[in-house]
Amino acid sequence: MRIAVHRLRLAACLAASSILWSSAMAAAADAVEHTLGNGLRVIVKPDQRAPVVVSMVWYKAGSVDEFNGTTGVAHVLEHMMFKGTRSVPGGEFSKRIAAAGGRDNAFTSKDYTGYFQMLHKSQLPLSFKLEADRMANLVLAQEEFAKEIRVVMEERRWRTDDQPRAMVYERLMATALVAHPYRHPIIGWMNDIENMRVEDARAFYERWYAPNNAILVLVGDVAPQEMFDLAEQYFGGIKPKALPPRKPQEEPSQLGLKRLTVKAPAELPYVLMAYRVPVLRDPENDWEPYALEMLANVLDGNAAARLPRTLVRTERLANSAGASYDGIGRGPGLFYLDGVPGSGKTVEEVEEGLRRELHKIAVDGVTEEELRRIKAQAVAAHVYQRDSMFFQARQIGSVESAGLSHKTLDLMLEKLKAVTAAQVQEVANKYFNDDDLTVAYLDPQPLVARKPAVPPPGLRHAQ
Amino acid sequence: MRSERAILWLAAVLLFAAGSAHAILPIQHWQTTSGARVYFVENRDLPMLDVSVEFPAGAGFDSKEKSGAASMTNRLLRLGAEGMNEDEIAQRLADVGAQLSGSFDTDRAGLALRTLSSREERTQALDIFARLLQRPVFPEDVLEREKVRLIAALREADTKPDTIAALTFYRLLYRDHPYALRSSGEVETVRRLTRQDLVDFYRRHYTAQQAVVALIGDVSRSEAAALAEQLTSGLPRDDGAELALPPVTPLPAAATRFIVHPAAQSHIMIGAPGIRRDDPDYFPLFVGNYILGGGGFVSRITEEVRQKRGLAYSAYSYFSPLKQQGPFLIGMQTQREQAQEALTVVRNTLREFLAEGPTQQELTAAKQNLVGGFPLRIDSNRRIHGYLALIGFYRLPLTYLDDFVKKVEQVSLADIKTAFARRLDLDRMVTVVVGATEAQAAASQAPN
Numbered sequence: 001m002r003i004a005v006h007r008l009r010l011a012a013c014l015a016a017s018s019i020l021w022s023s024a025m026a027a028a029a030d031a032v033e034h035t036l037g038n039g040l041r042v043i044v045k046p047d048q049r050a051p052v053v054v055s056m057v058w059y060k061a062g063s064v065d066e067f068n069g070t071t072g073v074a075h076v077l078e079h080m081m082f083k084g085t086r087s088v089p090g091g092e093f094s095k096r097i098a099a100a101g102g103r104d105n106a107f108t109s110k111d112y113t114g115y116f117q118m119l120h121k122s123q124l125p126l127s128f129k130l131e132a133d134r135m136a137n138l139v140l141a142q143e144e145f146a147k148e149i150r151v152v153m154e155e156r157r158w159r160t161d162d163q164p165r166a167m168v169y170e171r172l173m174a175t176a177l178v179a180h181p182y183r184h185p186i187i188g189w190m191n192d193i194e195n196m197r198v199e200d201a202r203a204f205y206e207r208w209y210a211p212n213n214a215i216l217v218l219v220g221d222v223a224p225q226e227m228f229d230l231a232e233q234y235f236g237g238i239k240p241k242a243l244p245p246r247k248p249q250e251e252p253s254q255l256g257l258k259r260l261t262v263k264a265p266a267e268l269p270y271v272l273m274a275y276r277v278p279v280l281r282d283p284e285n286d287w288e289p290y291a292l293e294m295l296a297n298v299l300d301g302n303a304a305a306r307l308p309r310t311l312v313r314t315e316r317l318a319n320s321a322g323a324s325y326d327g328i329g330r331g332p333g334l335f336y337l338d339g340v341p342g343s344g345k346t347v348e349e350v351e352e353g354l355r356r357e358l359h360k361i362a363v364d365g366v367t368e369e370e371l372r373r374i375k376a377q378a379v380a381a382h383v384y385q386r387d388s389m390f391f392q393a394r395q396i397g398s399v400e401s402a403g404l405s406h407k408t409l410d411l412m413l414e415k416l417k418a419v420t421a422a423q424v425q426e427v428a429n430k431y432f433n434d435d436d437l438t439v440a441y442l443d444p445q446p447l448v449a450r451k452p453a454v455p456p457p458g459l460r461h462a463q
Numbered sequence: 464m465r466s467e468r469a470i471l472w473l474a475a476v477l478l479f480a481a482g483s484a485h486a487i488l489p490i491q492h493w494q495t496t497s498g499a500r501v502y503f504v505e506n507r508d509l510p511m512l513d514v515s516v517e518f519p520a521g522a523g524f525d526s527k528e529k530s531g532a533a534s535m536t537n538r539l540l541r542l543g544a545e546g547m548n549e550d551e552i553a554q555r556l557a558d559v560g561a562q563l564s565g566s567f568d569t570d571r572a573g574l575a576l577r578t579l580s581s582r583e584e585r586t587q588a589l590d591i592f593a594r595l596l597q598r599p600v601f602p603e604d605v606l607e608r609e610k611v612r613l614i615a616a617l618r619e620a621d622t623k624p625d626t627i628a629a630l631t632f633y634r635l636l637y638r639d640h641p642y643a644l645r646s647s648g649e650v651e652t653v654r655r656l657t658r659q660d661l662v663d664f665y666r667r668h669y670t671a672q673q674a675v676v677a678l679i680g681d682v683s684r685s686e687a688a689a690l691a692e693q694l695t696s697g698l699p700r701d702d703g704a705e706l707a708l709p710p711v712t713p714l715p716a717a718a719t720r721f722i723v724h725p726a727a728q729s730h731i732m733i734g735a736p737g738i739r740r741d742d743p744d745y746f747p748l749f750v751g752n753y754i755l756g757g758g759g760f761v762s763r764i765t766e767e768v769r770q771k772r773g774l775a776y777s778a779y780s781y782f783s784p785l786k787q788q789g790p791f792l793i794g795m796q797t798q799r800e801q802a803q804e805a806l807t808v809v810r811n812t813l814r815e816f817l818a819e820g821p822t823q824q825e826l827t828a829a830k831q832n833l834v835g836g837f838p839l840r841i842d843s844n845r846r847i848h849g850y851l852a853l854i855g856f857y858r859l860p861l862t863y864l865d866d867f868v869k870k871v872e873q874v875s876l877a878d879i880k881t882a883f884a885r886r887l888d889l890d891r892m893v894t895v896v897v898g899a900t901e902a903q904a905a906a907s908q909a910p911n
Contacts (some may be wrong), residue, residue, distance in 0.1 A: 049508050050842035064660045084761070091770055094760035101827050101835020103759075120838050150773030157727040158776055158796050162624065265725055267619040303553035303563075312612075313549060319612050373557045380560020380579050383511050387843045447622055447725055 040211025072188015531648015
């Protein structure tokens with residue numbers, strides 16, 4: 001549903017952008033690539049298991065590319081991409097895909113915006129025709145915009161404003177980072193959405209939506225050369241644009257511990273911590289991101305990992321506890337720890353427990369057994385994810401959008417498998433200092449306006 | 464009419480050309496010596512295996528007094544088995560890259576495993592899986608800890624408008640039927656659960672005769688047969704009689720509740736008891752609901768609520784067929800101040816749909832999607848495995864998937880209109896709005 005990709009549950013972070021799950025698909029990376037004359041890159045990964053294909057167009061433009069006062073515009077534009085071109089009226093895009101037996105949707109993230117169709121392989125020309133059309137001919141009518149911006153406000157209320165832990169994440173990001181645009185929510189601040197104009201969406205579209213800023217990713221029962229020809233037929237005529245230079249917007253170093261409190265209606269408190277850490281830039285020569293990925297998995301990579309075992313099951317300090325690392329992305333990296341206090345415990349105690357688990361690794365290191373277990377999981381994941389064409393296409397698109405080549409995925413798996421216990425201990429010592437830490441507490445507030453549901457007479461026995 | 468036939472015919476040809484000359488999905492079915500039903504598809508494309516064992520052990524089998532026993536039994540299956548504590552279970556599964564999950568809904572409950580099919584990994588993962596299913600321990604101290612965790616989570620959930628709406632909705636919809644019970648139990652009933660309650664529930668519901676084993680992946684039929692024996696031979700036994708649920712009585716009258724909540728959005732649920740899984744009207748209702756609110760961006764509800772008026776991000780309807788009448792439900796969230804407007808729009812949409820039925824154009828479009836999109840329903844082991852478990856549990860015909868396209872094509876405008884009229888009466892529905900203003904809540908106290 002025109003999804004904005006958020007990271008509500010930290011444990012779920014592993015899915016999209018972690019090195020472990022990206023690299024795990026390595027050996028299957030028999031994807032073939034070709035660049036059209038206008039700069040559109042086409043990446044095809046054949047998979048003959050079913051007569052279907054996943055087609056995705058990835059624009060290297062996300063919330064990171066927004067300007068002051070227009071946060072959320074990348075995501076608003078994503079919604080507007082379904083609202084009509086000169087030849088395809090609003091709402092028709094999805095109708096035509098549906099009539100071809102297809103499913104379609106889109107997603108916006110910090111680094112990219114993606115559009116996809118899943119359909120029988122014979123219907124691919126329709127998908128290409130419609131995607132090529134809206135790459136160049138979007139109308140962006142004021143009337144449609146006025147309705148859709150209200151939908152986006154509803155989306156924000158639903159995803160963030162009424163979700164206490166999502167609010168904590170949003171405020172933590174805005175505190176941990178001061179200069180880099182990763183500090184802004186993908187969906188945008190409400191006031192920016194309220195004051196957004198159709199011209200803002202148009203400016204973003206004109207600036208970034210071009211074949212030379214896009215990647216077409218195909219996974220399914222298709223032949224690469226045929227796909228390159230088909231792509232040429234539909235996308236080849238679209239003119240490239242001169243893309244504006246991207247400013248580095250480097251995040252200055254943090255100068256000390258930051259703490260914040262978020263008050264929101266809730267029952268349970270919650271703590272979320274974020275440490276500034278490096279991300280993967282050079283898959284060949286970097287080693288720290290791989291070690292950080294292993295560290296996150298030693299802490300929370302499986303049910304036997306340290307945080308669930310120690311903090312939740314043994315000590316019963318927390319109802320839940322997690323760790324994750326965003327190792328792949330254009331902007332600065334963060335390593336997250338989070339937890340919900342157990343009965344009678346406080347956020348302070350959970351924070352202390354999370355710090356203690358990190359400290360133990362810094363002092364005592366990790367065991368060979370723990371590393372072996374995570375590597376076994378990576379090998380298995382490499383097989384499992386081939387069961388989903390959608391997942392494979394999404395992996396290719398997300399590493400590419402972060403500026404890494406899908407061709408380095410093999411290498412990334414090898415690098416990950418080569419991580420030693422000493423390296424994990426070294427990054428645990430090097431990066432987890434208070435000066436690079438931001439800590440957010442959720443301070444639960446009573447639901448003042450709430451009145452209990454009054455069950456009708458005669459139904460009380462069903463309570 | 465002519466164009467519809469032509470297009471559907473084309474889609475069907477594409478579909479069958481893509482498959483083999485045989486059934487779309489060759490499902491093998493047999494019973495183990497202990498009486499468990501097995502459903503198996505051999506697929507050698509990937510070196511992996513998905514297997515689940517499910518029982519009539521969902522929340523619908525809870526009693527009011529011990530509500531939550533079903534869910535807690537399922538949860539503790541993974542947290543202790545003969546000779547293995549929870550940490551050892553987690554470690555040994557992770558060591559071979561296996562993924563274990565519990566499955567739990569209103570009717571069904573069980574465990575599912577995804578493992579590599581290579582002998583060493585598979586053997587270790589399945590040995591553990593077999594032990595979890597057949598030799599659970601239900602450790603006392605783990606139960607106490609999980610009760611504390613669950614009660615905290617229930618209290619947290621009780622602050623959320625979606626939870627409050629769903630609990631109220633299902634109570635009004637199902638009244639004294641067990642489908643009205645909260646699936647994880649209530650704080651008070653969970654607090655009272657004992658180890659013996661779980662042991663009793665397990666012995667009664669996790670029996671070999673009730674078990675459904677669904678397997679897909681890189682093993683032979685004889686290997687699958689041996690696995691199914693291994694997973695079920697040590698299960699408790701019963702007399703083989705089906706574990707029945709009471710029928711759902713019709714709603715006596717409309718019931719409407721507005722509940723005050725400070726959230727920015729109102730959560731709206733409208734519905735009625737819907738259909739059983741074996742209902743002969745399943746396909747007319749399935750196709751009709753695609754048009755009404757199941758077809759995402761091309762459904763009427765989304766068109767009226769979202770596309771035309773910008774009232775909600777998500778608005779939908781569905782039938783959830785169960786052993787007894789599962790719910791029909793329309794759901795959406797909208798800014799509190801416009802809840803009444805959204806409610807009016809969606810009620811009018813439903814009223815018109817019930818009165819007029821869909822148009823021929825809508826029916827054609829629905830069939831084009833459902834027929835043309837059929838290959839997407841079975842494009843991965845994960846999805847096929849879901850169908851195997853469904854077919855097994857509800858005793859659907861083995862040809863369910865082969866017949867799917869034909870059954871969709873057979874649905875007529877009249878079928879849809881009649882089927883909806885039989886099931887839904889706008890004047891006898893449950894309506895719940897959580898996130899109402901004080902004034903709305905006060906106004907709704909009037910009898911309805």
